[in-house]
Amino acid sequence: MSPTEAPAAPSCTVVVGLGRSGLGAARLLHARGETVVVLDSGDTAELRSRAALLAAEAIPVHLGVPLSAEVFQALPMPPAVVVVSPGIPWDHPVLEGLRQQGVQVVGEIVPAWQASRDVPWIGITGTNGKTTVTCLVHHLLEQAGRDAPMCGNVGVSAAEVVLQRRLEGGPRPDWLVVELSSYQLEAAAAIAPAIGVWTTLTPDHLERHGTLAVYRGIKRRLLEHCRVRILNADDPDLRRHAASWDEADWVSAGPREALPAEVDPCLWIDREGLVQGRQGPLFPASALAMPGQHNRQNLLLAVAVGLHAGLEPAAMEAACRCFTGVPHRLERVRRLNGVTWFNDSKATNYDAAAVALQALEGPLVVLAGGESKQGDARAWLELLQERAAVVVLYGAAREEFAGLLHASGYGGAVHSLEGMAEAVALAAELAPAAGCRGVLLSPACASFDQYTDFEARGEHFRRLVLAL
Known part of the structure; x- marks a missing residue:
């Protein structure tokens, strides 16, 4: 640095979101010598546990803080880079404001x-x-x-x-x-x-x-x-x-x-x-x-x-x-009383759920529901008509899905329940009585109404089925 050059003003890298990806990004950036601060609007026991892990590595974490311009202004040093977790909308107004100020905003995969x-x-x-x-x-x-x-x-x-x-x-x-x-x-x-x-x-x-x-x-x-x-x-x-x-x-x-x-x-x-x-x-x-x-x-x-x-x-x-397949994607859980149970919790939209129906022979009992998404349900509804003798609906989308099935002229039985436990118990009762080959969890929905992610939903389904 020449005598006339001023030293660069200290700055930090802010990681927004303390999920799995945010945790990894914060640790990697810190290990590379950057000053890292982590923000998350939540304040759950799991987040506090992750915050404690980072605190032990001298990475400060602020929980329970909303994504706002005021939070960034209150930091002890301005951010040069903001690293956002995938769950945060890329066009969030606060992120747009940071870009306009010349702050580099990137996703957690970039580090x-x-x-x-x-x-x-x-x-x-x-x-x-x-x-x-x-x-x-x-x-x-x-x-x-x-x-x-x-x-x-x-x-x-x-x-x-x-x-x-x-x-x-x-x-x-x-x-x-x-x-x-x-x-x-x-x-x-x-x-x-x-x-x-x-x-x-x-x-x-x-x-x-x-x-x-x-x-x-x-x-x-x-x-x-x-x-x-x-x-x-x-x-x-x-x-x-x-x-x-x-x-x-x-x-x-x-x-x-x-x-x-x-x-x-x-x-x-x-x-x-x-x-x-x-x-x-x-x-x-x-x-x-x-x-x-x-x-x-x-x-x-x-x-x-x-x-x-x-x-x-x-x-x-x-x-x-010797490839055994992927958990939660047409995963064969067990065979019980002549009925095979499949965990397809990864099917978080209509098209993915239609793929699962195409892959299996009917008649089936199909479990569907969760947090609905935009999309074209026609192919899924046609395959339900063709291969599902019974549809058991659960979660936030159950009334919406019941309406779709009714409007499509679906001819099988439709049942609507609150949660997965009730849906599995009913499916176990209905499948043998309806002469079904299998029970398929293929939600055609996101999981966030009742679960943290599709893996948690699939694990819950698997536990319920193995306990039958």
Whole structure:
């Protein structure tokens, strides 16, 4: 610094939100030498426990404070960077005001990206299917001897993984397999994974993003920044925009000749059930035992990643044969009195719930409800008519869903209850009497009316079913 230069004014990085991702971001930023302050509007026992963990690392936390301009003005030093958790709307007026003042506002995934630039990322996004693809890609790489932690919107936050591996002396991974939601991506324009995967695109989170075009643009921006782009040619929306991509690797769970001329797939499944590549057959698609056409699409997306990562087809086939699936996504819980129970708590919208119905044979008892979302329910309602003998509704959306079923002319029995415990008990009684093959929890709703997240909802369902 020259004698005439004034020292930079002290500033801090503020992390807003003390959920799993905010906790990881705060610890990572602090370990990198930044002055960190954490704010959260809640003040629960769980948040106090997390605050105590951070206080032990000399990271101050302020609980029970609303997101307001006054809170930032009251800080002992001005923020240079504000890191927001995914649950906070990106267009919140306070965040907009901070941007206008020149404060950098980023999402919690950004510190992890900045601290791991020498590790290639595999970024996986999409409306539905991204968790299964993320888990399967992680499984394929790990079974082949690659060190490839799974993180992001599933499991552990990316910041926590990077902190452990890079700043706490852990080994450098070969890859980071990162599930990325639209909430994370809208706040992380700069991240550019080596490999990007786009599973599906159907209307979701429109109450936050406003329009399908905005939602699509958030996903697309990620793929445009990736060196390798892997897209699902069986998704109607993605296929409709195929001509707009100058370079992409397309996959299809159907035969190659059924695709439009503008889609030249790198992987497909032939009429004999073999996964085919441009150099010839790889292995039978039946190596992955998970039910449903959507899981064949997930298989091909993961195999395309594996090929770019240097995996041999035989190694991927062996890994697929020992893949047990994903918790809360068409998870088989148990068989009791001739009825199989499935936990599909991850189905948080109409399209995801329709996929589950397509994958299973009826007749079924279907449990649905929670906090409803905007979306087109027609395909879901048609499949309920076709495969559900009984629908048991619970939670905040039960009256709304009862109205949808009535208006659609649904011919089965409909029951409406307060909570999951009553719904499971009634389903156990009704399924054998109605001659149903299975009971399917596939809520078509967010979980936030009664649970912290879809995992908590699925765990509660599983406990109830195992206790029958």
